Amino acid sequence: MATEPRSSDVQDEVVDLCRDLIRIDTSNYGSDDGPGERKAAEYVAGLLDEVGIASTLHESSPGRTNVIAQWGGDGTRTDGLLVHGHLDVVPAEAADWQVDPFSGEIRDGYVWGRGAVDMKDFDAMVLSVVRARQRAGRIPQRPVTLVFTADEEAGGLRGAGPLIESHRDQFEHCTEAIGEVGGFSATVRGRRMYLIEAAEKGMAWMRLTARGRAGHGSMINDDNAVTRLAAAVARIGTHEWPVTLTPTMRTLLAAVADLAGTEATPENAERLVDEFGPAARMIGATLRQVSNPTQLQAGYKVNVIPTEATAYVDGRFLPGHEDDFFATLAELCGDGIDIDFLSRQRPWETPYEGDLVDAISRSLLAEDPEAVVAPYLMSAGTDAKHFGKLGIRTYGFAPLRLPDDLDFTALFHGVDERVPVDALEFGTRVLDRFFDDV
Numbered sequence: 001m002a003t004e005p006r007s008s009d010v011q012d013e014v015v016d017l018c019r020d021l022i023r024i025d026t027s028n029y030g031s032d033d034g035p036g037e038r039k040a041a042e043y044v045a046g047l048l049d050e051v052g053i054a055s056t057l058h059e060s061s062p063g064r065t066n067v068i069a070q071w072g073g074d075g076t077r078t079d080g081l082l083v084h085g086h087l088d089v090v091p092a093e094a095a096d097w098q099v100d101p102f103s104g105e106i107r108d109g110y111v112w113g114r115g116a117v118d119m120k121d122f123d124a125m126v127l128s129v130v131r132a133r134q135r136a137g138r139i140p141q142r143p144v145t146l147v148f149t150a151d152e153e154a155g156g157l158r159g160a161g162p163l164i165e166s167h168r169d170q171f172e173h174c175t176e177a178i179g180e181v182g183g184f185s186a187t188v189r190g191r192r193m194y195l196i197e198a199a200e201k202g203m204a205w206m207r208l209t210a211r212g213r214a215g216h217g218s219m220i221n222d223d224n225a226v227t228r229l230a231a232a233v234a235r236i237g238t239h240e241w242p243v244t245l246t247p248t249m250r251t252l253l254a255a256v257a258d259l260a261g262t263e264a265t266p267e268n269a270e271r272l273v274d275e276f277g278p279a280a281r282m283i284g285a286t287l288r289q290v291s292n293p294t295q296l297q298a299g300y301k302v303n304v305i306p307t308e309a310t311a312y313v314d315g316r317f318l319p320g321h322e323d324d325f326f327a328t329l330a331e332l333c334g335d336g337i338d339i340d341f342l343s344r345q346r347p348w349e350t351p352y353e354g355d356l357v358d359a360i361s362r363s364l365l366a367e368d369p370e371a372v373v374a375p376y377l378m379s380a381g382t383d384a385k386h387f388g389k390l391g392i393r394t395y396g397f398a399p400l401r402l403p404d405d406l407d408f409t410a411l412f413h414g415v416d417e418r419v420p421v422d423a424l425e426f427g428t429r430v431l432d433r434f435f436d437d438v
């Protein structure tokens, strides 16, 4: 494995760029009430322009700005690589934090602030590597499409969603993509394992409605909407979904079992996931389907049986097991309950194989030779869902070498979000090698 040191210029800027991006508040409140992404998008476009990379800004609603730039490509290849990051962040409650969440402060070897891991870190790494390579004339053979999106934190409805419709020509040549959430290390039995996102669960936000016969609370009523709905909600909430392993999770658990000196079976899947320590909270949610009742509404007076009762359920389902999820859910609901979808996003899973996966592994192992690289299934969704609609094979690969004891997954949308300075620098060296190789 080639491990000659990388020149430091690719990592020179990354910390400053990450801090600058954090200082531009792009809080996404799930509406157009926030500051929007325009300022951050202009900042990114300026950084690209400074090194001679032209970009364009696109808005599907005012201030909700996306950046697209085409970079590299020497004409020998037509299959483009998409590199995508989002510019928005979830809001932060400053009073809960040890530092101002929009200060980009450096403390104890970390850059602190909202977006430090989700995902202004990766935006900064990409910009830092692209700028250094462009300055040095080290431009990749493969055409690369750089996209910085708005609104990922609210489902991309003002970002990647409309962007792939209105500017499809900018993505048409792309066959593969890298973005969040993956490439970070978790420590298993003292060995660092880099987790590459190769699949995402689907999401179904559902409203259940039971209708029955209204009437006086003192009388016999065998068609009570509240009773019927409550029984359905209880069945859904207490249902034990079986452990169901997709190809991605089978590959991951085999790698973990290898380190633990055992063999992976569905029976020990949960024990193997526990090897990840705190990261098991996220990874454990991908061993099975999930259906959680979250809201209930019915009635207006204690002695009046209402006509209607409604409940809301957050459902998360596995790629390849969508039909089973909805069939089981309908069965749990039983007769006389209508299901409406408030939001429904499909799951996806990309085979963990091929040249791009090899390039990801090589670039990580060149910087961390003792490590293990494996795919994983993410419990939530990202912009990858939108780009996947174009047939682009996407992977989560935002490389970070993390301290063994850091509860990294808790930092996503968490209080005191922060990223180690040396992890940012590590990530730029890995990405630089990756661009050599793709």
Ligand SMILES: [Zn+2]
Pocket (backbone or CB within 6 Å): 086, 118, 119, 152, 180, 382
């Ligand atoms: Zn994110």
